[in-house]
Amino acid sequence: MCSRRPLQWRGRRDSVAAPIERVRAAVRSLEGRRAVAEESYHAVLKRRAERGKNILKPGFWRQAWLVLSGLAIALVLSWFAARAASRPVLPLIAAARRTGSGLVDQPAAVPTDPDLAQVAFALNEMTALVASRAREEGRRQLLDRTISSLEDERRRIARELHDDVGQSLSALLMELRAQKSAGVLASMLGSELEVRVLGLIDSVYRMALDLRPALLDDLGLIAALGRQIEELTARHGLPIDFQSVGLEREMPRLPRGIKTALYRVAQEALHNIMRHAHAQRVSLVVIRRPDEVVLLVEDDGVGFDVESIRHSADALGVLGMEERVTLCGGTLTIESTPGQGTNLRARIPLSEAIS
Amino acid sequence: MTIRILVADDHTVFRSGLRALLQREADLEIVGEAGCADEVLERLQTTQSDVLLLDLAMPGGLSGPQLAEAAAKAQPAVRVVVLTMHEDTHYLREMFRVGVHGYVLKKSGIEDVLRAIRAAALGEFYVDSALGGLTVSSLLAQPAPVTEAPGAVLTAREREVCRWLALGYTNAEVGRELFISERTVESHRTSIMAKLQLPNRAGLVRFALDSGLIK
Numbered sequence: 001m002c003s004r005r006p007l008q009w010r011g012r013r014d015s016v017a018a019p020i021e022r023v024r025a026a027v028r029s030l031e032g033r034r035a036v037a038e039e040s041y042h043a044v045l046k047r048r049a050e051r052g053k054n055i056l057k058p059g060f061w062r063q064a065w066l067v068l069s070g071l072a073i074a075l076v077l078s079w080f081a082a083r084a085a086s087r088p089v090l091p092l093i094a095a096a097r098r099t100g101s102g103l104v105d106q107p108a109a110v111p112t113d114p115d116l117a118q119v120a121f122a123l124n125e126m127t128a129l130v131a132s133r134a135r136e137e138g139r140r141q142l143l144d145r146t147i148s149s150l151e152d153e154r155r156r157i158a159r160e161l162h163d164d165v166g167q168s169l170s171a172l173l174m175e176l177r178a179q180k181s182a183g184v185l186a187s188m189l190g191s192e193l194e195v196r197v198l199g200l201i202d203s204v205y206r207m208a209l210d211l212r213p214a215l216l217d218d219l220g221l222i223a224a225l226g227r228q229i230e231e232l233t234a235r236h237g238l239p240i241d242f243q244s245v246g247l248e249r250e251m252p253r254l255p256r257g258i259k260t261a262l263y264r265v266a267q268e269a270l271h272n273i274m275r276h277a278h279a280q281r282v283s284l285v286v287i288r289r290p291d292e293v294v295l296l297v298e299d300d301g302v303g304f305d306v307e308s309i310r311h312s313a314d315a316l317g318v319l320g321m322e323e324r325v326t327l328c329g330g331t332l333t334i335e336s337t338p339g340q341g342t343n344l345r346a347r348i349p350l351s352e353a354i355s
Numbered sequence: 356m357t358i359r360i361l362v363a364d365d366h367t368v369f370r371s372g373l374r375a376l377l378q379r380e381a382d383l384e385i386v387g388e389a390g391c392a393d394e395v396l397e398r399l400q401t402t403q404s405d406v407l408l409l410d411l412a413m414p415g416g417l418s419g420p421q422l423a424e425a426a427a428k429a430q431p432a433v434r435v436v437v438l439t440m441h442e443d444t445h446y447l448r449e450m451f452r453v454g455v456h457g458y459v460l461k462k463s464g465i466e467d468v469l470r471a472i473r474a475a476a477l478g479e480f481y482v483d484s485a486l487g488g489l490t491v492s493s494l495l496a497q498p499a500p501v502t503e504a505p506g507a508v509l510t511a512r513e514r515e516v517c518r519w520l521a522l523g524y525t526n527a528e529v530g531r532e533l534f535i536s537e538r539t540v541e542s543h544r545t546s547i548m549a550k551l552q553l554p555n556r557a558g559l560v561r562f563a564l565d566s567g568l569i570k
Contacts, residue, residue: 201461
């Protein structure tokens with residue numbers, strides 16, 4: 001825009017007056033147009049400002065809606081993302097649940113994610129452990145049943161031998177003697193038959209005793225052990241020093257399972273000593289305390305290496321003793337040093353109900 | 356005066372054989388027979404008898420020793436003579452403990468039965484002649500009590516160690532209980548054994564019992 005300073009000429013005024021006037025008119029016209037332009041400009045500005053006032057409200061709601069839906073989308077997306085992230089964990093959770101409910105035959109599949117793979121490995125290790133525990137428990141129960149049915153069978157056969165066969169033979173002997181004394185049976189033949197029947201009675205009695213002494217059931221552990229010791233001492237000439245505490249007359253009675261286990265362990269231990277120990281003296285102690293029974297078998301024999309015996313032919317004997325005690329909830333320890341004798345100890349807890 | 360006898364055995368053959376042998380004796384009379392535990396206890400109440408000849412392996416709920424005890428207690432005036440296959444001093448001791456008067460093996464001759472009946476009728480006790488040896492050796496096998504000799508008295512600590520050992524604890528366990536080392540326990544143990552001249556743990560336990568260290 002040019003300067004609005006009026007153009008002025010001195011001297012030749014009349015000659016330049018007309019063009020000046022034209023210029024002034026032009027300027028005026030320009031100024032008028034400028035004012036119009038300015039006016040319209042302001043009008044536009046004003047209109048704009050008014051329009052701005054009018055669109056403020058709908059703009060706010062739109063923005064709020066945008067934000068909210070953005071949030072919702074984010075939520076949904078993150079839910080999908082979380083789901084996608086947890087999807088590989090789901091089989092592991094299922095596997096853990098299976099293990100928890102005792103189904104241990106299906107290990108969890110190992111996912112590709114290395115961290116999850118670690119979890120799967122740990123889980124499968126745990127499942128394997130649970131499985132082996134379950135197998136162990138099953139094996140234990142089977143063994144328990146096997147041993148108790150073995151003892152039941154022995155008791156039954158021993159009793160039948162003693163009460164049935166033995167008694168019948170005694171009756172036969174009585175009959176023979178009656179016939180003989182009545183003169184019905186020739187004296188020579190009678191005596192010969194008598195000797196034979198006596199021999200039979202003895203062997204039947206011994207068979208029953210070896211299977212399972214009736215003493216153990218009739219009179220208890222101490223009587224049965226006492227008898228066992230008398231037999232062994234008579235057969236091997238080795239003195240066995242026997243002392244019991246708190247079990248005289250065995251009142252109240254020890255449970256049959258515990259009594260049998262201790263009897264068999266002592267029997268095995270004493271037989272081992274007779275066979276291998278070359279001992280001078282043997283000590284057998286049974287102690288009943290309110291909460292447990294303890295059996296101690298100690299000898300002054302040659303001893304042995306406890307670890308190596310587990311890999312030898314005698315391992316079964318040791319294992320058998322261990323199993324019997326373990327099945328009663330007890331512990332068996334054998335301490336031996338070559339040249340310094342052997343100490344065996346079996347401890348079996350007595351439950352409240354029993355003692 | 357005749358001795359009235361009740362015969363209890365579940366084998367009729369045995370009873371008839373016994374009857375045949377006893378009938379030959381002028382002073383004996385069989386007044387009743389029983390074939391099971393219940394019958395024995397019933398006949399004891401209903402029959403006037405002096406001696407009960409009792410088999411130890413009778414059918415019924417009671418074991419031999421239980422039946423013998425029940426019979427001996429039911430009629431104290433009736434003396435019980437046990438006839439058994441058990442060639443064993445533990446049964447023998449238990450039988451006399453519950454109150455029988457005679458213990459005779461079934462395989463023994465009738466002479467033993469007769470002697471037992473006559474002794475029992477007089478209120479005396481009779482042990483089968485075949486069991487005399489066993490009875491004597493079982494008496495001899497009873498160990499003599501262990502006591503402290505003068506000059507071989509245990510110290511208080513040794514007494515303590517002795518008590519734990521007699522309860523079945525190992526050296527290590529006794530050490531833990533008494534806050535001393537296993538080695539110290541071992542030396543106490545050696546000292547106890549030497550002072551009391553004990554050969555082994557059984558002897559030690561016996562001393563602890565005899566001297567009241569344990570009950």
